[in-house]
Amino acid sequence: MTQQVPSVSVNYAANGSSTKSNELGMREMQEGAYEKRGEQYLLIKSPPASGKSRALMFIALDKLHNQGLRQAIVVVPEKSIGSSFNDEPLSKYGFWADWTVQPRWNLCNAPGGDDGKVGAVGKFLASDDKMLVCTHATFRFAVDKFGIEAFDDRLIAVDEFHHVSANPDNKLGAHLGALVARDKVHLVAMTGSYFRGDAEAVLSPEDEAKFDTFTYTYYQQLNGYKYLKTLDIGYFFYSGSYADDILKVLDPTEKTILHIPNVNSRESTKDKHREVEHIIDALGDWQGADPITGFQLVKTPEGRRLRIADLVDDEPAKRDKVSAALKDPTQKNNRDHVDIIIALGMAKEGFDWIWCEHALTVGYRASLTEIVQIIGRATRDAEGKTRARFTNLIAEPDAAAEAVTEAVNDTLKAIAASLLMEQVLAPRFNFTPKTVKSGPVEGFDYGEGGYDPNKENVGFSEASGQFQIEIKGLVEPKSKEAKRICQEDLNEVITAFVQDKTTIERGLFDEELVPEELTQVRMGKIVGARFPELDAEDQEAVRQHAVAALNLTQKAKEIALSNRDDTETTGNTALIDGVRKFAMDVRELDIDLIDRINPFGEAYSILAKTMSEESLRQVQAVISAKKVQLSPDEARDLAKRAVKFKQERGRLPSITSPDPWEKKMAEGVAYLARMKQEVANG
Secondary structure: OOOOOOEEEEEOOOOOOOOOEOOOOOEHHHHHHHOOOOOOEEEEEOOOOOOHHHHHHHHHHHHHHHOOOOEEEEEEOOHHHHHHHOOEOHHHHOOOOOEOOOHHHEOOOOOOOHHHHHHHHHHHHOOOOOEEEEEHHHHHHHHHHHOHHHHOOEEEEEOOHHHOOOOOOOHHHHHHHHHHHHOOOEEEEEEOOOOOOOOOOOOOHHHHOOOEEEEOOHHHHHHOOOOOOEEEEEEEEEOOOHHHHHHHOOOOOOOEEEEOOOOOOOOOOOOHHHHHHHHHHHHOEEEEEOOOOOOEEEEOOOOOEEEEEEOOOOOHHHHHHHHHHHHOHHHOOOOOOOOEEEEOOOOOOOOOOOOOOEEEEEOOOOOHHHHHHHHHOOOOOOOOOOEEEEEEEEEOOOOOOOOHHHHHHHHHHHHHHHHHHHHHHOOEEEEEEOOOOOOOOOOOEOOOOOOOOOOOOEEEEOOOOEEEEEEEOOOOOOOHHHHHHHHHOHHHHHHHHHOOHHHHHHHHHOOOOOHHHHHHHHHHHHHHHHOOOOOHHHHHHHHHHHHHHHHHHHHHHHHHHHOOOOHHHOOOOHHHHHHHHHHHHOOOOEHHHHHOOOOOHHHHHHHHHHOOHHHHHHHHHHHHOOOOOOOHHHHHHHHHHHHHHHHHHOOOOOOOOOOHHHHHHHHHHHHHHHHHHHHHOO
16 A cells, blocks of 8 residues: 655646647647747756657757758767657648758767767868768867868757856757857757756856747646646655665556666665565566566466566666667557566656656656656656655754764755745746736736725736736836846756755755745845855845745645645645735735744644654754854844835844844844954954
């Protein structure tokens, strides 16, 4: 009997809009991206399985035929993803040209090492042919060999763009920076997760400002599916060996991709083959292997026969047979082809199995990006598949283990990933200040009773999957870049925030925490470091918008989970109703109120439900032991907030105030005063 994993459950309308095609054969996402085909630098942010590859084909063909570019070079992170850019008869569905790559120029399929492939890039550049597909590595070596000038007047399209980094040590990032600086190419960058697990920036701010962005959200995609209506995200803690507890979360009746832990991780038993055998044994009686596919055949206690694909096997012949069977195009629409896929480093980015209902991952993965990619395996639309879920199975911290600090870190990372996914899956937020001139925005539903001019309102547009939310005291972004960040990049700011170790530790386990220390000081610091080119007012606008998006999602989740048994809020509007209910329940929806919410409060309550009390105390003790006093930097940040407080109230914060945030600001001012006095006294 599998256990119910505490999770956020996001429900969608499944109205079919994202899977319908227009007269040119374009789905909703592709049509939106194609409208921006004239941009020299275009960044497409769109979830896995939304059709980015085909969107690029449409854009590239237009650039080659109508915009004067000589050639198109498509760059993918690994050879297997090159198949996404195989020939497509687009004219069959209404477009005016077909996508055709000559076999010799699809270097993901061509024989020979990178040296031979780099030479092939040189021959392609000298030819009259139009399309080439290669890996990131081949492209890096080709730029090293031929120089960036060799790529003038060409389209460079980079798939899975989150592999790029603004860090000078990232060669691909450095090459793209040089191409942008030369300004002689067109660039299309595509990604399903525009952030990196290491919190590095993907592009430098000055380069990013040159890109026009097209964003298609998870909400738009899943809301527009035909069948899939619900996506659950959760984590489950276990003690002992994960293989012993696996059936508590693995339901053999669900189509599942199970990623076992890396052999170097804490969760691994260090014998991956024994782990797979143990899992297969737990599922039922082994009946041998299918001679054609190589799938393991297992008979369950109920008498069902499971077909299990083992991608962990190191024997090349066996693994290649299984891998080929999974990619068999004739079986793509056969739900009964395979039941469970067990993998370690495979079946992630670019892997397509539409029937997957459960992505079950053991241990914390290397990055948030990897988790988003794994979740993307389960978010395909398929007939009869109405629900999908992602579960992260994590080892509880063991009081006797030396690696308790590492265990705590894994726990925090899993929570950060869960918080981020909740943000990614929510509708898009548009925030506006509440003023006397405020009024309803056309196309938005303001709920029962409609728009109320005497209160802050929450409107929702089903068509665009967007909120329109009024907040009293909200600072509006002034510059074009700040407006772009507030419209397009709030999730990237939130990613940096939830990945900040001190922030999440204090938010979850510091009983004396004043929420504004996180929402104002820590978030303010992150925004300042990430966008140093913005002035103070624009930085404050970005900070407020990011905090509002994170905290409103968390409050909506809290309401949705507390009403889980309430049929009125279990439909596709649960999250929408949660945001609206929170706004209605407070006297005023103002920025001060939002700043007073601990963004990690609801995450802690879920953690308390799934982790044993003993382990929870253990984690609390580890983090409490690291508690540090106020630092000079934090004191300066608090003093800046105190100056703003004085401008608004006509007095400095009081150290004896009953308001904890006012008292904290006063402590910052007092700390700086002591520092100055100590310097003066020598």
